[in-house]
Amino acid sequence: MAAVHRVRLGICNIYLIQGNSGYILVDAGNANREEVLFNYLGRHSISPDQIKLIVVTHVHHDHVGSLSAIKNICKCPAAVHVKEARLLQEGKFIMPHGTNLLGKTISFIGKRAAWTGFFKYSPVKPEIEITQEMNLTEFGVNGLILPTPGHTEGSVSVVLPTGEAFVGDLAVNLMGSVFPPFAQNAPEIMMSWRKLARLGVNTIFPSHGAPFGINLLKKKIDFGVKSLQPDSQPT
Template identity: 30%
Template sequence: MSTSQIVRISVLPFGLINCHLIIGEQGCVLVDTGLPGSEAKIARVLKKHGRSFKDIKLIVITHAHVDHAGSAARLRELSGAPILAHAGDLDYYEQRKQMTFCETGWFGRLFMRTGLILQPYQAFTPDILLQDGSSVDLSAYGVNGVARHTPGHTAGSVSLQLASGDALVGDLIASGILLGGLLRTEHAIRPPFEDDPQTVAVELQGLVDGGMQRFYMGHGGPLIAAEVRRHAVSLRGLKPGRRYGLRPTCACPDAHGG
């Protein structure tokens, strides 16, 4: 199978919110769908590369936050492609529960006050539902790689490992000043919310040890393996932040929930 091309789709400028399109000879895999109403931006990138919604063979949602899953239901309607996600976030995809969020610092606390991260989106049920520790071979969708469960950011976070050495990891890691941004885009940071930093460290280290060389993410990036390894080491021993959402002042003891 030939090498696939990874195209970043900027839902917001400067890499603040990214989706990614993996283009292969037999079709495309869309990784994340951005905020509600992002389909026009995705359509423009598809057209630029001589593709349309009908070329999308699979939609992978890395986790249930609105900036990643917000347009999933609409894009499934437009493309006819199945959605792959993990069962750990199913309640949130189906909008049966409101997510909770463990902030990682002052920016997460500020972001929570805007209410943007709590906005609802069109509910959907994934067509392909990963279970804990499971993976899906992507070769049937024209991509040489696997999608697998990588918890830590949320209980149901998913990453893609490609044979090319590229990993698409959603919000397991971020880069730059604040969120993506213009400066220090080669420097890894924690995203504004993260359920369990120690679990994230294990998953990131596992991806590096598994031969991944370039890491594409929802905010900023891409990053090289050495920087991801440095960040994974820095996470060891950290405790979760405070959980926000339904009970905004309770402690966030583990990775169950948002």
Template identity: 30%
Template sequence: MIEIPDTGKGTSIVRLTPARCNIFAVTRNSRTIIIDTGISFDRARIEHALERKALVPEAVILTHTHFDHAGNAAWLQAEYGAEVVVQEAESGYLAAGDTPIPEGTHAVTRGLVSLGNMVTPMFRYEPCHADHVFRETFDLNRFGINGYIIHTPGHSPGGATVVIDGVVAVAGDSIIGTTPGKPFPPFADDVDLLLKSWRKIIDTGCETFLPGHGKPVSLGELREEYEKRSSVSGG
């Protein structure tokens, strides 16, 4: 069970169901969007959870298009008419159902990546043509949600962070919540770029950060790690 603090401003955010990645359902005035989608194996659970909660997603926001986040975008689009939103740099990957896997940020995960590259077909997913492709920001009010998306590359080129009610940010794999006190993700295409995106994420003014995997991260934890890493990299 993941405890997600209330935004205090009328929007509910819940983890829809346990899945290969965190899938969040964001609801305001009976209108719902979904952030990230898991892998095809998670599909039945997603379907049950939506049915049980009587939710029909109007939109699917992808924080990025790695296979474990984008696997059900095409299905949600076809089944519920959900409009898929993705950052420009990854719309081509999404349309192909094939997104390159990033470098590990330390030795152990680097080994895992070379292993992954040998078995790359398992990282393919059902291709999906996005309904909305954005560059810097995307306003979510068109779906009834008081929020917006910003481009936060580094883990992957089209990384995106969803800001809800100015209080909670859903950051995908730009932040990881699987080990308390260690919110920097073990995989990233570009570590320096990711740190710049962390600055942007911190500057949203949010208090709680929901990662693509694991538990919520607080502003304090994020700031502490940011300061540690930006002093190391000299900037």
């Protein structure tokens, strides 16, 4: 397995994944937290220019807040799904619906707070717009970026062949819950979980909470396939 570093920038875990010739960074945390990353890099003797790519799992303020500042120092490209590239370029985001009472309350407040500029972040023009699975070998990492919509329509995950998946907010590990408190399309979350399970993923690295085994997701996935046979009840 590749060496992985988990660093918390604000409320968001960001992940540094070591490759053959440097690192890729998954997400960029809340705004004004870039120093936390650069201090961490300094303590581990990693120079900023060893970061070859920043993958944005989705365009929410807690994942792209320090993206502009980090990118300016690392001088590396950023990759985001094509469906969210424009939001990133305009410094905007769409507040998703709540999936539970807490999420619904925060979403309600958040939709109003968005007007006040509370979720402001510096816009970034992404160099790479993801449209489908994308191989990371050209950035020195044996792995791929996989579209995994649900939390937002352009959410992506980074998946390594050794079974680690860096999923952004497709799943969380908060107060005993793995289902994200917000989702633009909740049924799609399950479809994306299935996609990861079928790929042989074994460990989920969420942006909120500690890593956990995929069994916690599998328990919630209904793998049952309804029989296609017509009902053969005797008449």
